[in-house]
Amino acid sequence: MAETATHTADHASDHGHHSSTGLSNNKLAMWLFLGSECLLFGGLISTYMLYRGRVSDGPHPSQIYDIPFTSVSSFVLLMSSLTMVLAVTAAQRKDDRRTNLWLTVTAVLGATFVGGQVYEFTTFIREGLGFTTSLFGSSFYSLTGFHGVHVSVGVIMLLSTVGIIKKNKITGNKAEVVELVGLYWHFVDIVWIIIFTLVYLIPA
Amino acid sequence: MAIIERPGSDTTPAVVTASQSLGAVKRPVETKGWKEWLFTVDHKKIGIMYGVVAMFFFIVGGVEALLIRLQLAAPNGTILSADQYNQMFTMHGTTMVFLFAMPMAAAFANYFLPLQIGARDVAFPRLNALSLWLLIVGGLVLNASWFLGGAADGGWFMYAPNSGPVFSPSNGVDYWILGLQIAGVASLIGSINLIVTVLNMRAPGMSLMKMPVFTWMILVVQFLLVFSLPVITVALVLLMFQRSYGATFFDVSQGADPLLWQHLFWIFGHPEVYVLILPAFGIISEVLPTFSRKPLFGYPFVVFSGASIGLVGFGVWAHHMFAAGLGPVSVAVFSVATMAIAIPTGVKIFNWLLTMWGGKVWYTTAMKFAIGLVMLFTVGGLSGVTHSVAPSDTQQTDTYYIVAHFHYVLFGGMVFGLFSGFYYWWPKVFGKMLNEKLGSWNFWLMVIGMNLTFGPMHILGLQGQPRRMYVWTEARAGEGMFNLAFWNLVASIGSFILAVGVLVFLINVVYTARKGKASPLDPWDARTLEWLTTSPPKAHNFDRIPVVHHLDEFFHRKYEEDTATHTMKKIAEGEDLVRAEEEAAEKDIHLPGPSYWPLVLAIGVGILGMGVVYGVPIMVLGGAIVLFASYGWVLEPSVAEDIDFDPPSTDGSTKEIAPLG
Amino acid sequence: MSHIDPVLTKEKAIDTVTPVKSSRRRIVTALAGVSATVFLTGCATNAPQDTFVPKGPNAKIIDDLNMIVFPIAGVVGVIVLALATYIFMKFRDKGQAIPAQSHGKPYVEITLTIVPALILTVVGVFTFRGIFDLAETKDTELIINVTGQQWWWEYDYPVQADQGISQPIISSGQLVIPVGTKVLLRETSRDVIHSYWIPALNGKKDAVPGRIHLLRLEADEPGIYAGQCTEFCGLSHANMRMEAVALSKEDFAKWVAGQQKAYTAPAAGTLAAEGETTFINQCSRCHQVNGIKDANGKPIISAPDENVYSGAAPNLSHLMSRNTFAGAMFDLVNEECRADVWNAKSEEFGAKYLAGVSEDCLNEKDLRAWLRNAPAMKPMYADPSNLEKSNGLYRGMPNLGLTEDDIDKLVAYLLTLK
Secondary structure, eight states: OGGGOOOOSSOGGGGTOSOTTSSOHHHHHHHHHHHHHHHHHHHHHHHHHHHTTOOSSSOOHHHHOOHHHHHHHHHHHHHHHHHHHHHHHHHHTTOHHHHHHHHHHHHHHHHHHHHHHHHHHHHHHHTTOOTTTOHHHHHHHHHHHHHHHHHHHHHHHHHHHHHHHHHTOOOSOHHHHHHHHHHHHHHHHHHHHHHIIIIIISOO | OOBOOOOOSOOOSOSOOOSEETTTEEOOOOOSHHHHHHTOOOHHHHHHHHHHHHHHHHHHHHHHHHHHHHHHSSTTOOSSOHHHHHHHHHHHHHIIIIIIIHHHHHHHHHHHHHHHTTOSSOSOHHHHHHHHHHHHHHHHHHHHGGGTTOOOOSTTTTOTTTTSTTTSOSTHHHHHHHHHHHHHHHHHHHHHHHHHHHHHOOOTTOOGGGSOHHHHHHHHHHHHHHHHHHHHHHHHHHHHHHHHHOOOTTOGGGTOOTHHHHHHHHHHHHHHHHHHHHHHHHHHHHHHHHHHTSOOTTHHHHHHHHHHHHHHGGGOGGGGGTTSOOOHHHHHHHHHHHHHHHHHHHHHHHHHHHHHTTSOBOOOHHHHHHHHHHHHHHHHHHHHHHHHSHHHHHHHTTBHHHHHHHHIIIIIIIIHHHHHHHHHHHHHHHSBOOOHHHHHHHHHHHHHHHHHHHHHHHHHHHTTOBSSOSOOOGGGSOBSTTOHHHHHHHHHHHHHHHHHHHHHHHHHHHHHHHHOOBOOSSTTOOOSGGGSSOSSOOTTSOSSOOOOOSTTHHHHHHEEEOTTTOOEEEOOOHHHHHHHHHHTOOSOOOOOOOOSHHHHHHHHHHHHHHHHHHOHHHHHHHHHHHHHHHHHHHHOOSSOOGGGSSSOOOOGGGTTOOBOO | OOTTOHHHHHHHHSTTOOOOOHHHHHHHHHHHHHHHHHHHHOOOBSOTTOTTOOOSHHHHHHHHHHHHHHHHHHHHHHHHHHHHHHHHHHTBOSSOOOOOOOOOOHHHHHHHHHHHHHHHHHHHHHHHHHHHHHTOOTTOOEEEEEEEETTEEEEEEOOBGGGTBOSOEEEESEEEEETTOOEEEEEEESSSOEEEOOTTTOOOEEEOTTOOEEEEEOOSSSEEEEEEOOSOOSTTGGGOEEEEEEEOHHHHHHHHHHHHSOOOOOOTTSHHHHHHHHHHHHTTTTSOOTTOBOTTSOBOOOOOOTTBSSSOOOOOTTGGGSSEETTTTEESBOHHHHHHHHTOOHHHHHHHHHTOOOTTTBOHHHHHHHHHOHHHHSOOBOOGGGTTTTTTOBBSOOOOOOOHHHHHHHHHHHTTOO
C-alpha cells in the first residue's frame, strides 16, 4: 500500500464520494441491510402464523398472553423511537451533550423493553410454555427472541455510540453514525409493532 | 465503517483522531509476504483469494463427483457404502453451490466490478475482506464434518424431517447448518457491499445504462442475494433450534408441517439458481461482443431480461415441489410462471447469437467457452421447459433427467461461463496469457466430457432411474445394447474425461505461471474500462478516474466510425490510452490501509458457531472475540500512522479521504 | 479496413489462435450427427420404469403433454443449435473489417420475445388442462391407503363392499389393483418424506408425514409395473422399490378373497409347525400374521415396542401371495419364476401371479440371508451397535441372531403363509 499512500486534497469526487443515489454509502448499505432483515422477520413471522394454533401440549396463546403488560412494554419501546429522533436531531445540531443524553435515554427505554421481555418469558415458562413444549412455544420464542436480540444489539450499539462520542473516537461523520443507529432502531421498533399486532392482538 | 469526507474548512473536531484502535492495536501497513494477503482490503487481492478458495472447493466437489460416478459405473456398486454415498452427494451439491459457484462468481465480481465501473475499490473494503474470511470459515466448518463423525447426509436440499435429530443423528447436519449460515452471512455482507459500490461509485458519466453487462448481472445477483438469503437463514435457524435445542419446528408428532422447510428452502433456492447462472451470463456478455468486435446486440433487452429473470425468479420456487402435494391451483400457477421465465432466458440466447451475427468472430479459448455456454445452456434451458409442464415434471422430478438438466445449465452454463472468464481476464489479473493450445485441449475435453457425463443422464432419467440412489439394479435397467447400465458406464467414463479437462486447465495455470508469455495490455481488443489500466492493475486501479461517454467506453476510445463504410477504424492502441492515463495520473491517491479485524472477526464467528455443537463455553469465547473485533473495527483509524508508512507519509492533512468499510 | 489491422497482427502474436480447421469442423459435424442418432435410438428397451410407456389413462395424460412439449423443445433446440453453428462458421474472422457498432434492432427483439411467448402459451393451455385432469378424484372406484416408511410401503385396503373387501387388507411389497378401475391412493408417511412413483401408471406424489396426498392410478392391462421411491428418504432410499400388480377384475376378486382367507396353522409335528413357534418367539412382536394364536389360543397382535421408530413392520399374512420382500428390494421368487410371471401374456398373467410362491419357486438364497442377518443385506439403522447413532431407535429389521436350524423352520413356516 505504501506506493499509494500519498495524499491529495482535491480528488474526493473521483472516489465516488459524490454518490449517484444521493445517499451516502453507509446509509444505502443500512437500507439494504434493513430490507434484508424484513425478509428475515417475514420468515419468522410466517412460521409463527403457521404454527401459533398448533398446541399439542402446554398452554394455548389465548391462555398466556398478558396484553396490558405487553402493551406497556410496547409503549416503552415506541417512546424510545421518539427519544432516538431527539438524539438524531441533537447530533445534527452538533450538540454532543444532548446527543449523548437522548441516546442514553433511548438505550434505557430499550433495556426496559428487553427486561420486560425477560420477565414475560420467565412468566410463560413458569406457566408451562417452554421453548420445546409445542410448535406454538418454539415459534413464539424464536420470533420474539430474535426481536429481543435485535433490541439488545441496538442497546449495545447505542451505549457504544455514547462511549465513542464521549471519547471522541468516532471514525466518520458523527451525525450520520447516530442517524444510522437511529435507522436500525426505528426498524426494530416497527418490526415490534407488527409482531405485537400479529402475535398478541389478533387471536389465534 | 465510513467513507469520510474531508470536512472542508469548517474544522469541527478532527474526523480522525485515534491512530490506534483500543489504544493498543495499530492499523497494519504490511505490503509484503503473507501479511499482505491476510490483512489486505484490496478488492483485487480479495478477488484472487476468492478464486483460489473457490478453485480448491471445485476440486473437492469434483473428487466427490468422481467418487459418485465410480460408485454408479456398474450395478450394485461397492466403492461407497450407502451412508458414505449419501454424505458424498450431499456435500457435492453443497460444496459446488456454496463453496465453488458463489465464491467464484464473487471472485470475478470483486476483481472486475470496481474496475468496470472505474472505481478505486468497493464501498466497504474491510467488509469485503470480512466476506472472504467468513466464507473460508464457513467452508472449513462445513467440511470439518468429514473428520468429526461424518458429513451431512440429507441432500443439499436437506428436507425435513429427514434432517431432524432422529433421522440424521450424526453432527454432519449441524456442521452443514453452521457452515451455510456463516457462508450466508458472508454473501449477504458481500452483496450489500457490491450493490452500494455499483449504485454509488460509478465513474463520472457512467449512467446505469452505460454499465457493462457483467456489472449489471452482478448487480441483479446481489439483489437476489439480499432478499433470498434471509429466508434460508430463517430455515437454517429453525432447523438448528430443532437439532441443537429441542425446538419442534419439523417434528410431525407435534403437528409440524414438513412442507414449511421446503417452502423456505426453495424461496431461497430458486433465486439461488439465478445467483449461480447470471454471473456467467454477464461474463459471456462481455466475451461475445469482444471477440465478435460488435457491441452486445440489444443491450437494454439483455439487461432487462436479466432483471426480469431475477424478479420472476422469486415467484417460481414451488416448481421444485410439483410432486409435493400442493394442490392443482398452486401447481398450475407456478407451472405457468415457470414457463414465463423461459422467455427472458430465450431473449438472452437470441441476443448472444445476434451479437455474433455480422461480426468478425475470433475463436480464442474464452470465445469457445462462451459459445459452449450458449449451446449447452440452450439444451439445459429446453429440458427446463419440459419440467415447467407440471404433469411431465411429476415423471421427471427426482430422476436423472433433472440431474442432466441442471448440470447442462450449471456446468454447461455457469462453469463454462466462468472458464470463459478465466481465459478472457487472466492476462488482466496476472499479466500473462493462458496458453491457447492447452486452452483448446481444456475446452474440447470439457465439452466432450460434459456431454458424455450429463447427456446420457437425460436417457437414464426419462427411462426411470431416480437420483440419490447409492446403487442401481440391473433388474430395472432394461434390455438391449443401450440399456441403462450402458449409459451409466458412459456417464462415469465421461466424468473422468471431464476431470482430465479440468486438470488441463490447472496444468495451464502452472505452465502459464512458469513459462507464460507476458500479455500485451489489450490482448483481445477489449471494450470495457478494466482494460484502461495496466495488467495487473495498480493497487489504485486507475491513475486517473475515467470519464465515461459510451457504453463500451474503452472500445470507443480506440475506434471511430468510418462515416462512408460504417466500419470501425482504429485511432488509438490500448497501450497508448493507458500511457496517456499514466501521464495524466493524479498525484495523490489514497487507499485504505490493511486491517486485522476482518480476519479476527471471521475467526470469532467460526468459534461462535462451533459453540452450537460444542457447548456454551466455546460460544462465549467466540462471542467475546466477535465483540472485541467489532470494537476494534469501529475504533480503527482510517489509516495507519504516518510514520508507519514506507516511506513515511509527510502530509497527514488529507488522509481522511478513505473508504473505510 | 484491411491487412494492416493491428488486431490481426496481434492475433498472430498470441500463440495459437488459429481459425477452426476444416477437418475439425467435419469431426464436430460428424459427432453432432452421431450423438443425435444415439440420442434418438439409444434408449433401453423394456426399461421397467420408462416414463414414455404409459400403461394407463393418468400416465397417458402426461404422455400426451410430453408429446407436445418434447417435440417443441426438440425442434427449437435443433433450430437454435443449427443457427449457432451457422453463425460461428459464417462470421469467422476472415480478415473482414471491424463491423459497424450497431446496438440491435428493437423489432427483432420484440419478435423474438413474442414468438416464444406464444409457443409457451399454447403449451401452458394444455398444461393447465392436464393438471386439473390429473387432480380429478370424484369418480374414484377403489381407495387404498399407502403409507411410506423407511424403507418399504404399506398398503391398506379399507373395507369397500363393492370391491368385495369386507375386512381390511393390509399388505406390503406389491400394490395389487384391478385393471380399468380408478384407484385412489391416499398417501402418507410414518417417518420422513417418501414419494410414490409407478411411472407406467402416473407421475409421482410425495408421501409426507402428517399429510394425506392423493394420487390416482389406473392400469389398462394386467401386468407388473415397477416403481421406486423418489424422495430421498435416508440410508436405504435406493432400496425402497415398489411394484404395482394389475389384475383383471375377476382375478382381483380372487386376490381379495385370498387375502381375506382365514389363517390355517401348519399341521402339528411338521417343520412348519416348529417354525410357527419360532415365528411367535422371534418375529411376531413386530410382524403381524392375522389369525396366528399363541400356545393359549389367544390371538397375537404384533406391537413393536418403542424401540422401533415407525412402530410398524410389514404385515406377513399371505406373504407367499407376494413376489417380493424387504420393501421390494428382493424377489421372493427365484429368477426363473420371476421371469415367468413378468413376461406372462396379459391373459395368463393373473393365473400365474395368483399361484403365489411355491416351494420350487422360492428365492431361498435371499430369504435365508435376510433371516440370517437383515442389516447386512440392506443398510438400515438396525444394527444394535449403531443404535446409539440412531438415538436408540430401530429403523429396519435387526439381526436376530437366528441359528440355521431356526432359519430352516422359519422358511418352512413362511411357505405356509399363502
